[in-house]
Amino acid sequence: MDAPTTTSSAGSDGSGGNSGDWGWFSPSRNPAEEQTRAPDRQSDERTPSRPVNPIRPVGTGADRRTSAEPGPASGPGAGARPASGPAADHPAADRPAADRPAADRPAANRSAAGRPASGPAATGREEHQRPDETAPVPQDVRPGPDPRFAVPETASPDAILLRRTMAEIEPISDKVTSYFYAMLFVHHPELRPLFPAAMDAQRDRLFKAMLTAARLVDDDDILTEFLSRLGRGHRKYGTQPEHYPAVGESLIDALTRYAVTTWSDEAEAAWVRAYTKFSQIMIDAAAEDELVAPAWWQAEVVGHELRTPDIAVITVRPDQPYPFLAGQYASLETPWWPRVWRHYSFASAPRSDGLLSFHVKAVPAGWVSSALVHRARPGDVIRLGPPAGSMTVDHSSDNGLLCLGGGTGIAPIKALVEDVAEHGRQRAVEVFYGARSDHDLYDIDTMLRLAHKHPWLAVRPVVSNGPTNGLSGRLPDAVRQYGPWNAFDAYLSGPPGLIRSGVDTLMGIGIPSHRIRHDSIEELAAAAE
Numbered sequence: 001m002d003a004p005t006t007t008s009s010a011g012s013d014g015s016g017g018n019s020g021d022w023g024w025f026s027p028s029r030n031p032a033e034e035q036t037r038a039p040d041r042q043s044d045e046r047t048p049s050r051p052v053n054p055i056r057p058v059g060t061g062a063d064r065r066t067s068a069e070p071g072p073a074s075g076p077g078a079g080a081r082p083a084s085g086p087a088a089d090h091p092a093a094d095r096p097a098a099d100r101p102a103a104d105r106p107a108a109n110r111s112a113a114g115r116p117a118s119g120p121a122a123t124g125r126e127e128h129q130r131p132d133e134t135a136p137v138p139q140d141v142r143p144g145p146d147p148r149f150a151v152p153e154t155a156s157p158d159a160i161l162l163r164r165t166m167a168e169i170e171p172i173s174d175k176v177t178s179y180f181y182a183m184l185f186v187h188h189p190e191l192r193p194l195f196p197a198a199m200d201a202q203r204d205r206l207f208k209a210m211l212t213a214a215r216l217v218d219d220d221d222i223l224t225e226f227l228s229r230l231g232r233g234h235r236k237y238g239t240q241p242e243h244y245p246a247v248g249e250s251l252i253d254a255l256t257r258y259a260v261t262t263w264s265d266e267a268e269a270a271w272v273r274a275y276t277k278f279s280q281i282m283i284d285a286a287a288e289d290e291l292v293a294p295a296w297w298q299a300e301v302v303g304h305e306l307r308t309p310d311i312a313v314i315t316v317r318p319d320q321p322y323p324f325l326a327g328q329y330a331s332l333e334t335p336w337w338p339r340v341w342r343h344y345s346f347a348s349a350p351r352s353d354g355l356l357s358f359h360v361k362a363v364p365a366g367w368v369s370s371a372l373v374h375r376a377r378p379g380d381v382i383r384l385g386p387p388a389g390s391m392t393v394d395h396s397s398d399n400g401l402l403c404l405g406g407g408t409g410i411a412p413i414k415a416l417v418e419d420v421a422e423h424g425r426q427r428a429v430e431v432f433y434g435a436r437s438d439h440d441l442y443d444i445d446t447m448l449r450l451a452h453k454h455p456w457l458a459v460r461p462v463v464s465n466g467p468t469n470g471l472s473g474r475l476p477d478a479v480r481q482y483g484p485w486n487a488f489d490a491y492l493s494g495p496p497g498l499i500r501s502g503v504d505t506l507m508g509i510g511i512p513s514h515r516i517r518h519d520s521i522e523e524l525a526a527a528a529e
Ligand SMILES: NC(=O)C1=CN([C@@H]2O[C@H](COP(=O)(O)OP(=O)(O)OC[C@H]3O[C@@H](n4cnc5c(N)ncnc54)[C@H](O)[C@@H]3O)[C@@H](O)[C@H]2O)C=CC1
Pocket: 329, 345, 361, 405, 406, 407, 408, 409, 410, 411, 412, 433, 434, 435, 436, 440, 462, 463, 464, 474, 475, 476, 492, 493, 494, 495, 496, 497, 498, 501, 502, 518, 519, 524, 527, 528, 529
């Protein structure tokens, strides 16, 4: 999703959240409900999707601004903060409309429009920031020269309008997204329970997805790839076509309120056209996917091996076949943090017994990772979203594979090695396995065993701190000492900082960017929890 969200600088994946987790429209259900529903799931999924009703803005931009401006004290920031807690924490959502502050009641134009409703939901990062308490209307927002919003010469009139809006709201994106969710939950309180308790990451994702889609509006192929993935990925949240209009209306409400300088009837019309197009692509992709794949898989933990005090190798058995490619990853939800999904790379190529394995490191404040490492035990059941990611082996090429795996980033590298082995072609594979200390090389025995078995494979441990029998120093620097790499494709996996410096180094030594693959850095940053 790197065009937009995914994974590789080779760009084939395109979605940054590839698995469709860019949370723009992502409602989900309580896993307990899911389990109850499980026997019916297939029949539910065969229910044909309906096309979305396009949102129908009513009135002029000026009208909408007036009616939507609640003023700080009574705005969603005060009455219906959406972002930081469970539904019960949102008083406005629990009160009858007449008791709510004016801003929390449906705007007049909304009632008049009688527009449909409902919305999306989220995956969440841990709590970092709270929505602004007062949500003041910005008085003078001047877009800075942010290169992301530079308007290409060939841009369509709609693309120009979208980019202007995005440039204006980018500096206040927290407020815009908080307001968006406030509007969504105030007008559609029935949707709040579909979202995770903590919404902070969701707010980030919304904005990034908007940025991405708006940036791509003139590029139909990449836009469709990005949004199709997003639409498919949203199936696991239980997103339905009828949820989209409510999201679109809340989006327009939020833009109307905050894009004070660039908003106009024309801008609003451009956003409505764009959003209608975006939603239709997502809905169509989800409907097509329903015909061939479940929305999620349940998987029973069948193995849990603690390799260090905070790293576990977890093996699961999906309830039905789970097709994927080595180098990809899945979203994963635990029973302990409902509706909070995190990405983990598969640590093996597809196996004949159908089992899947993941390497998980518990990180401070990482709810999902800590639960998987310290709580999960054989017999527990987790949920998996569909596979995603484009860090996969190009089997049509004879190039060697230069692999950099840092920490638990060695997991998909091991899968790639197994994949090459299974394809039976003797391509050179050079793995540089980085860790902070010798002790952190938790999978070195497995990797060395593979190297012993396959003469085409070399594995070099690289340790950045402390004594070692392997190479010392930073992983990218170690790679530079070897080579030449001109006949190699590069694969990087690990912390975002490693990916960034690794890509710089590899490009610096002559590997072109289209031959460098890695997962989306934004996704990795979110997954590091
Ligand atoms: N598909 C992927 O890209 C995957 C990524 N990950 C990510 O990998 C990370 C693993 O974390 P840990 O095991 O704690 O790794 P870590 O923080 O211990 O670092 C592992 C290695 O990366 C190097 N490194 C870290 N930051 C660097 C930087 N800025 N520049 C150069 N080298 C750097 C370290 O020196 C070490 O060799 C997590 O963030 C996880 O989300 C994990 C699995 C798959």
